[in-house]
Amino acid sequence: MSWTDERVELLKKMWGEGQSASQIAKELGGVTRNAVIGKVHRLGLSNRAGGAAPAAAAPAAPKAAPAAPAAAPKPKPKAEAKPRPAPEPETAKAEDDDNTPRTMPAVPAVSTRRQIIPAGQPLPPQPSANEISPEALAKVNEVEKKAKRISLMELTEKTCKWPIGDPATEDFWFCGLGTQTGKPYCEAHVGVAFQPMSSRRDRRR
DNA sequence: CCCTGATTCGC
């Protein structure tokens, strides 16, 4: 695959939206996240595009010894910050000693863009209304005690996506335990999600 | 371990 105009454009767009390199790579197809990152850098997209503060930190630039106590601003050549065009109400980052991770955009890009929302798989009926094998149910109850209680944004392809609680309230989270191979849920929840289609219904034969 | 982006360097 080569970097056609369209692909580059999509790359720019997604990167600008704060999508991760791997997501972009996956979307584009035929490239790895390394390729995406490499391209991003070559395009000069890695830092703020706005043209402000061209503090070019040349890779070959010698590490200046911190010997300027007077007005030593902050010899932090590590280019960081997201090129988020949208106005950011967030407090300006004064110091970056212990800032929050940049993986979570202040402005959620989940609005119009289908994201990591679980789909395709059958959504689980809440156990409350259903009759499920007592064993599985007991298992689930047990599991829910030690569930990781992750949020929507924390879901990955490897976290159990079984919703627990009421989505309309704050009493809502996702199981978050490790998924069973391939399945969208952990072992316990797979147990209740994929019923063998015979609990006691057609038991005769 | 999973993930993230950053950099290097042979091609």
Next chain:
DNA sequence: GCGAATCAGG
């Protein structure tokens, strides 16, 4: 220019 390998962090 490209991207795998590697590095550095969370």
